Amino acid sequence: MTTAATAALDKVLHLSTLVSADMARFQSESGLTGSRIHLLWMLGLSGPVTQQALASALEVSPRNVTGLVDALVASGHVTREPHPHDRRARLITPTPLGQQTIGRLRSDHQELADQLFGAVPSAQLATFVATLEEITATFARLMEAAR
Amino acid sequence: MTTAATAALDKVLHLSTLVSADMARFQSESGLTGSRIHLLWMLGLSGPVTQQALASALEVSPRNVTGLVDALVASGHVTREPHPHDRRARLITPTPLGQQTIGRLRSDHQELADQLFGAVPSAQLATFVATLEEITATFARLMEAAR
DNA sequence: TATTGTTATACTCTATAACTATA
């Protein structure tokens, strides 16, 4: 028998799958991969940063960032510039093409959000968001306890 | 400015991230990878099937399934048996170890669902699920229209 | 002819370990 709780979790996972599929469309249109898009997104949030900072933000090894940045330099989305105060480090900065891509990521994200939630009455949306916040907080507590 | 809609979408994505992190725990405990777990999960839903069927269910190439099944045979989770009616095909069947893993996947899934949603009042949960269904349906329509 | 699965080849993401240059 399927409980109401498992049905709810399954629906959350299903929506995640759909959102991932939507992201795949952006990937094929832009010629970028998911990991490179993720890096660009983070770079858009932070502004120019070192590779170390990207490795922390993406929760990935420094070596991995080297590869992703190599690819984004080759495709013209970012530059590796000398760090002004630390000659060991490099500043990763979006090029105009990179900035344009980040802008499209943001507008697509906003557009998707509006399309999905625009028709939901605000009281219902408030309950939805409050529930999400509750279960996310519960989850964080569970993972904390399991650690 | 962040709209209510983007805030809602961001929270959904955040929860997805947390669920993925939880899955990573199962992976390290079982020694399996995400893709192999996904295959086992599907195999549990379908019962013994051909690799073609798995490729369709996982939305992945037949070549990819060959590699995943190779690994799961090596780790003792599934067997490749001759198909009774079609000598081209192989039936992939979980071993006792595979069945036990599928069972743990299911019980962990159920337990997680209960932990997350168990404390949510049923009226609130109903609104939550109804909202999820609405936006999922909206999404399906959008993707259909874009195709 | 069409389908099932495999071999061949290649790209991407990912990690750890050893190393260089700098702090």
Add this chain to the structure above:
DNA sequence: TATAGTTATAGAGTATAACAATA
């Protein structure tokens, strides 16, 4: 000594194309 990044090496997932066996 510690940190930033790269080179070396390796494993896993993924794809396409060519091929063999069978339908």
